[in-house]
Amino acid sequence: VKRPPEGDPIALGAGAEFDAIRAMIVRWGTRARGLGDDAAVLQVPRGDSLVASVDSAVEGRHFQREWFSAREIGYRAVAAALSDLAAMAARPLGVLVAVTIPAEWRQELDELAEGIGEAASASGAPIVGGNTTDGDALSITTTVLGTAFSVLRRDAVRDGDNMYLTGRLGGPAAALRALRGGKKPDLEHRDRLVHPTPRIREARWLAERGAHAAIDVSDGLAADLGHLAAASGVGIEVDLDCVPRVSSVSALDAAASGEEYELVVAAAGALDAVEFERTFGIPLTVIGRARAGEVGVMLSQGGARVANPPGYDHLSR
Numbered sequence: 001v002k003r004p005p006e007g008d009p010i011a012l013g014a015g016a017e018f019d020a021i022r023a024m025i026v027r028w029g030t031r032a033r034g035l036g037d038d039a040a041v042l043q044v045p046r047g048d049s050l051v052a053s054v055d056s057a058v059e060g061r062h063f064q065r066e067w068f069s070a071r072e073i074g075y076r077a078v079a080a081a082l083s084d085l086a087a088m089a090a091r092p093l094g095v096l097v098a099v100t101i102p103a104e105w106r107q108e109l110d111e112l113a114e115g116i117g118e119a120a121s122a123s124g125a126p127i128v129g130g131n132t133t134d135g136d137a138l139s140i141t142t143t144v145l146g147t148a149f150s151v152l153r154r155d156a157v158r159d160g161d162n163m164y165l166t167g168r169l170g171g172p173a174a175a176l177r178a179l180r181g182g183k184k185p186d187l188e189h190r191d192r193l194v195h196p197t198p199r200i201r202e203a204r205w206l207a208e209r210g211a212h213a214a215i216d217v218s219d220g221l222a223a224d225l226g227h228l229a230a231a232s233g234v235g236i237e238v239d240l241d242c243v244p245r246v247s248s249v250s251a252l253d254a255a256a257s258g259e260e261y262e263l264v265v266a267a268a269g270a271l272d273a274v275e276f277e278r279t280f281g282i283p284l285t286v287i288g289r290a291r292a293g294e295v296g297v298m299l300s301q302g303g304a305r306v307a308n309p310p311g312y313d314h315l316s317r
């Protein structure tokens with residue numbers, strides 16, 4: 001049997017489904033690797049752990065069609081999934097993308113694939129597999145695979161740790177509020193919503209320099225700190241006045257803003273924020289401290305305790 005060169009897709013059979021897959025493969029080009037067989041085959045560096053996560057983006061639940069372009073929808077879905085690899089400080093090995101594509105979306109398949117390819121290649125993760133099916137709503141389910149010699153876990157925050165945040169918060173919530181109100185979001189806010197950056201390289205930089213626990217901000221800073229606190233059995237005190245935020249967003253709104261895909265990491269000592277910002281072009285900020293004792297998140301602003309804003313809970317309705 002004549003095999004295509006290493007990394008090239010294997011030839012596919014006839015039919016509309018395979019035409020759709022072929023179109024996506026063409027669009028992905030070198031951003032995909034080894035597609036077309038029954039399963040992907042990946043090399044895991046000896047001694048590393050395989051790190052895996054899966055994430056779904058569903059039309060009408062995670063996004064409204066009129067808010068985003070197909071390209072933005074594809075990008076966001078894959079970027080969100082890759083952010084979970086960043087939260088573990090894993091090196092991406094590949095992504096597998098399962099797309100449910102209703103008839104009214106078929107025209108947009110090319111643009112959707114472009115967004116998927118853009119997010120994957122930006123994080124250095126080849127597309128190594130996937131699936132397409134018909135359905136009533138557009139949905140993208142992304143499986144991400146990575147490797148790490150040592151991972152950053154949620155349950156490793158310790159008494160006295162400094163809590164660091166990457167980047168600036170508040171953009172996605174402000175953009176979503178505008179969209180839900182039928183208004184045009186501020187461009188800076190919209191960009192943070194439609195084009196989040198999984199902090200893959202940042203996470204490994206932080207892990208190599210002493211960070212020992214992490215989470216990515218997907219439900220909102222306060223809520224995700226709550227996950228860290230619960231997993232680690234510690235209290236986390238955060239001064240909201242220290243939380244960097246985008247323009248025209250209040251500190252409390254920034255702490256409630258989800259889908260940020262910034263990282264919160266814990267480190268026993270100090271991390272070099274100047275070097276971090278020089279390397280990645282975003283701030284690294286101490287926002288608080290972990291304490292033994294009462295488990296949970298204690299927010300303060302102007303020296304006074306403030307109530308925790310609610311986080312996003314997918315099954316709360």
Ligand SMILES: [Mg+2]
Pocket residue numbers: 083084087215216218
């Ligand atoms: Mg996460």
